[in-house]
Amino acid sequence: MKSNFLSFLFFLTAPISKLWEFIYWMRRFFYDVGVLEQNQFKVPIISIGNLTLGGTGKTPFTLWLGNYLNEQNKKVMVLTRGYKGNLEHSSGIIRTGKMIGHNPYDFGDEALVLCRGMKDASVVVGKKRSDNLKHYFDLESPDVVLLDDGHQHLQIDRKLNLVLFDSQLSIEKYKAPPLGYLREGMTALKDADAIILGRADIVSEEKLQELRDFVIKYSKPNTPIASFCYAPGKIKDINYTEVMSAEDLNEKKVICVSGVASPKSFYELVKSQGAEIIDTYQFPDHHFYTEEELAPIIKQAKDENAIVLTTEKDIVKLRRVSESANIYYVEISVKFLSGEKEIKDLVAQVIY
Secondary structure (H helix, E strand, O other): OHHHHHHHHHHHHHHHHHHHHHHHHHHHHHHHOOOOOOEOOOOOEEEEEEOEOOOOOHHHHHHHHHHHHHHOOOOEEEEEOOOOOOOOOOOEEEEOOEOOOOOHHHHOHHHHHHHHHOOOEEEEEOOOHHHHHHHHHHHHOOOEEEEEOOOOOOOEOOOEEEEEEEOOOOHHHOOOOOOOOEOOOHHHHHHOOEEEEEOHHHOOHHHHHHHHHHHHOOOOOOOOEEEEEEEEEEEEEOOOOEEEEHHHHOOOEEEEEEOOOOHHHHHHHHHHOOOEEEEEEEOOOOOOOOHHHHHHHHHHHHHOOOEEEEEHHHHHHHOOOOOOOOEEEEEEEEEEEEOHHHHHHHHHHHHO
């Protein structure tokens, strides 16, 4: 009976999924043939994007790329939407080293994380990223522009397209809504210059190879495929002060609090350091916390002699509603498992 119902449901929803893919295919086609115009900029633009709904590690990867460009003495501008921030539908700018007065309610959480994590960069928020680049370009004079979450933002012409995948996502989910999590069809991979598989350390080699084989079918010949995992860094308190190393989490009791799209990798990262996770609290992605939500969690941690541990994206919002000395966050960085040289070579071709 259940099998019959699922077959009927698929019969009803499959046309919607195919229509979704077709509409986005047509949109990309119109940009390809010039019916829809792309805005051209003299500065090199690198898109960091994905094909799926949900998190694929774009923020930590953008941080890695931004810092790599800074090491090459390149000034970076990041164009990001500022999701759920008050400036999402207008525009705003923050710069490295000038964080006083900026808050996630205006700029969104990701913009603050990006700006805090780079050495020489400006982060511009707002949905109209092409307009924002025109507006702020002369003021900032960046050497390179990073287009965050940019694979579907076709209005801006870019020199390099990097497409990220979450290694944990089942192949069966690579369908357009309502059947799966694709933003557009897999045919959009034809525009990818490199494919990067995130969280590759927490899946089996068989699953990782299955994903590689799957994306190769839709990619240009010889498209590089890289993979990375997350490496834990310093543990800092709510005031961004270092209090311990990741190794010091060993045997500590921890309550994990997260408002990210894929919290599993956060939990695995904490476990990998030998921490004892006694409880987890998972909130929606980009969640804005309240004092009432945090109070019982902080009390539980005190009663059980545990610490509250969260992500860097969450701490910028948690610190707005709590001054607890028992809330910490773990810095993370991208660690390549394969393909780092190929990605750097592609970037070098664009920026020099």
